[in-house]
Amino acid sequence: MKTPMARCSSPKRSNALPRAVAIALLIIMSAFPVAAEPSSDRQVELLYFLKHDCGSCHGLTRKGGLGSPLLPETMAGRSDDDLTAIILDGMPGTPMPPWRALFTEDEVRWMVRAIKQGTWRK
Amino acid sequence: MKKISVMLTALLLAACTSQTMRATGDLGLVIERADGSALIVETTTHTQLARVTGLGDLSHASAVYSRDERYAYVFGRDGGLSKIDMLKGSIAGRVIQGGNSIGGAISQDGTLVAVSNYKPGGVKIFDAETLALVADIPAGSKTVGLVDAPGQKFVFGLYDSDEIWVVDMSVPASPAITKFTDIGHQPYDGLITPDGRYYIAGLFGEDGMAMLDMWNMDAGVTRILDGYGRGEKKLPVYKMPHLEGWAVADGLAFVPAVGLHEVLIVDLESWKQVGRIPVHGQPVFVMARPDGRHVWVNFAVPNNDTLQIIDVATRKLIKTLKPGKGVLHMEFTPRGEQVWTSVRDLDTLKVYDTATMKEVTSLPALKPSGIFFSARAHRIGL
Numbered sequence: 265m266k267t268p269m270a271r272c273s274s275p276k277r278s279n280a281l282p283r284a285v286a287i288a289l290l291i292i293m294s295a296f297p298v299a300a301e302p303s304s305d306r307q308v309e310l311l312y313f314l315k316h317d318c319g320s321c322h323g324l325t326r327k328g329g330l331g332s333p334l335l336p337e338t339m340a341g342r343s344d345d346d347l348t349a350i351i352l353d354g355m356p357g358t359p360m361p362p363w364r365a366l367f368t369e370d371e372v373r374w375m376v377r378a379i380k381q382g383t384w385r386k
Numbered sequence: 387m388k389k390i391s392v393m394l395t396a397l398l399l400a401a402c403t404s405q406t407m408r409a410t411g412d413l414g415l416v417i418e419r420a421d422g423s424a425l426i427v428e429t430t431t432h433t434q435l436a437r438v439t440g441l442g443d444l445s446h447a448s449a450v451y452s453r454d455e456r457y458a459y460v461f462g463r464d465g466g467l468s469k470i471d472m473l474k475g476s477i478a479g480r481v482i483q484g485g486n487s488i489g490g491a492i493s494q495d496g497t498l499v500a501v502s503n504y505k506p507g508g509v510k511i512f513d514a515e516t517l518a519l520v521a522d523i524p525a526g527s528k529t530v531g532l533v534d535a536p537g538q539k540f541v542f543g544l545y546d547s548d549e550i551w552v553v554d555m556s557v558p559a560s561p562a563i564t565k566f567t568d569i570g571h572q573p574y575d576g577l578i579t580p581d582g583r584y585y586i587a588g589l590f591g592e593d594g595m596a597m598l599d600m601w602n603m604d605a606g607v608t609r610i611l612d613g614y615g616r617g618e619k620k621l622p623v624y625k626m627p628h629l630e631g632w633a634v635a636d637g638l639a640f641v642p643a644v645g646l647h648e649v650l651i652v653d654l655e656s657w658k659q660v661g662r663i664p665v666h667g668q669p670v671f672v673m674a675r676p677d678g679r680h681v682w683v684n685f686a687v688p689n690n691d692t693l694q695i696i697d698v699a700t701r702k703l704i705k706t707l708k709p710g711k712g713v714l715h716m717e718f719t720p721r722g723e724q725v726w727t728s729v730r731d732l733d734t735l736k737v738y739d740t741a742t743m744k745e746v747t748s749l750p751a752l753k754p755s756g757i758f759f760s761a762r763a764h765r766i767g768l
Contacts, residue, residue: 316420316712316730316753317687320625323463324419324445328486329504330528330545330574330626354622359574359590361622366688 300370310367310375311383321359326379330359336382347376410455410472414717414759416728416735417460418752419444424460425751426475429719429726429759432737432747436475442466442482448489448630448756451763452514453496458758459514461490467501469517472760479517483510491534491767498555500540502529509542511555521561523553531576531587531629533767535600543573543587543596550576550587550598550607569596569607577629578767579639579654586610588629590644597657610657611641611650620645621668625686628671630768635678635698642669642683649683651701661701666692671715674698675740676722684713684727693727695743705743709736714754720761728754 321331354362416425423439443464458470465484485505511521527546540553554562571591587596594612627642639652651661667689681696695705712730735749762768
C-alpha cells in the first residue's frame with residue numbers, strides 16, 4: 265500500500281469478503297490518514313520546504329515571482345496528476361527544475377494537496 | 387533648587403546628545419523574510435539595535451543605502467518600497483509601487499531610487515527623499531539585475547524579451563533609454579563590476595553571459611564565456627545563482643556556474659574562462675572578501691548547510707564550514723576582517739573571523755536572509 269493507486273484498489277479486492285467485513289475495513293481505513301501520507305515529521309519538513317525553498321522562486325506567500333503564483337485559487341482547476349508531474353519533472357526551457365531527486369512521488373502528491381489547500385499559510 | 391534644575395537639564399541634554407550623535411557606518415540591516423521585518427545590527431560590538439516590522443512580503447528582498455548611510459531602502463516581494471531610518475529604527479516612508487518587485491538600485495548622486503518589477507514588469511524610479519514617482523518605464527517583461535552605473539544611469543535585463551536597457555536619468559523628467567536586443571536567452575540576473583565599467587547579465591536559457599562595456603556602449607553587447615559547460619550534463623537548478631557582489635580579485639572574476647557544482651574563473655582581460663573549481667554544491671553567492679584574497683561561496687538546496695572558502699592566489703579550496711542548514715547570505719564588514727552569515731533554519735546569524743575562519747559569535751534572528759551593511763552606500767552597483 266505504497267501508492268495512492270494501491271490504496272484505491274484495495275477496497276476492490278475486499279469485494280471477495282463478506283460485505284460487513286468490507287464495510288468495517290473501510291471504516292477502519294478511513295480512520296487512518298491516506299496510506300501514502302508522509303510521516304508527520306516529514307510533513308513539517310515538506311511544508312517548510314514549500315514555504316521557504318519553493319518560495320524563493322514562487323514567493324513566500326505563493327503569489328509568484330520568477331515562478332508563477334501557486335495559490336489555492338489559481339491551482340484549484342488543475343489536476344493533481346499534472347501538477348505532480350510538473351513538480352517531479354520540472355518544466356524544460358524554464359527555471360522550474362525537476363525535484364525528483366529530492367522527493368518521492370507520494371511526497372509530491374502530498375505537497376500538491378497542501379498547495380491546493382493553502383496549508384502552508386498557517 | 388534652580389541649580390538642580392539647571393544641572394538636570396544639562397544632564398538630560400548630555401544624554402540626548404550622546405544618543406543622537408550615533409553614526410551609521412557600522413550598522414547593517416538583516417532581512418527576516420518570513421516575518422516581514424528587518425533587524426538593525428551594529429557590527430563593531432555585534433549587537434542588535436532594533437527590529438523594524440511591517441515591511442510586507444520579504445522573500446527575495448534586498449536593500450540599498452542613501453549616500454549619507456542614514457536610510458536603507460528595502461525592496462519587497464509585494465511591490466513595497468520601504469525607507470528605513472537606521473538611527474530611529476523605524477519606517478520613514480513606504481509605497482506599494484508595483485505588484486511584485488525583485489530588486490532595486492540607488493542613483494550615483496543618491497537622489498533617485500529605482501525598482502525592478504516582475505509584475506507588471508518594467509522599472510519605476512522614485513525620489514529618494516520623498517518616494518514620489520519620478521519615472522515609470524514599462525518594459526513588457528520581468529526586469530532583472532537592476533544596478534546603478536556612473537553617469538546617473540541605471541542598467542537592467544529583460545527576462546522575457548532577451549534585452550538589456552540603459553536608462554540615463556541625467557534629466558529626471560526625460561529618461562533617455564538605450565536598448566540592446568538579442569543579448570542572449572533569459573537574462574536572470576546582472577551585475578556591474580565594482581569600477582562601474584562592465585555590466586554582465588547571466589543567461590538562464592543558454593550557456594554564456596552577456597557583457598556591455600559602459601565605456602563603449604556603441605560596441606553593443608558581446609557574449610562572454612560562450613558555451614561554458616556546454617555538452618556537460620547539467621543538474622537541476624534548485625535555486626538561481628546570484629551575481630550581485632561578483633567576486634572580482636586579482637584580475638579574475640569568480641562566477642557561479644549554473645547547474646554545476648563549480649565556481650568558474652574568468653580572466654578579465656580576455657573574458658575567457660581560465661579555470662574551474664569543483665565545490666560542494668551549486669553555488670548561489672560567490673563573494674570576494676573586500677581585499678580580494680579569499681572568495682566565500684554558499685550553495686543551493688540540498689547543500690545549503692555549507693560555506694566554502696577559495697584562496698585566490700592558489701585558486702584552491704582552503705576551507706569548508708558547516709554553519710547549519712539554510713545558509714542564505716553573507717556580508718563582509720567594510721574592510722573584511724569578519725563576515726556575517728544568515729543561517730535560516732537555525733534562526734541565527736553567525737559571525738566568522740575571516741583570518742582564522744572561526745566563529746566569533748552568533749545572534750538570534752527570525753529566518754534571516756539577506757544581510758546588507760551600510761558601507762554599500764559608497765559602492766557602485768550595490
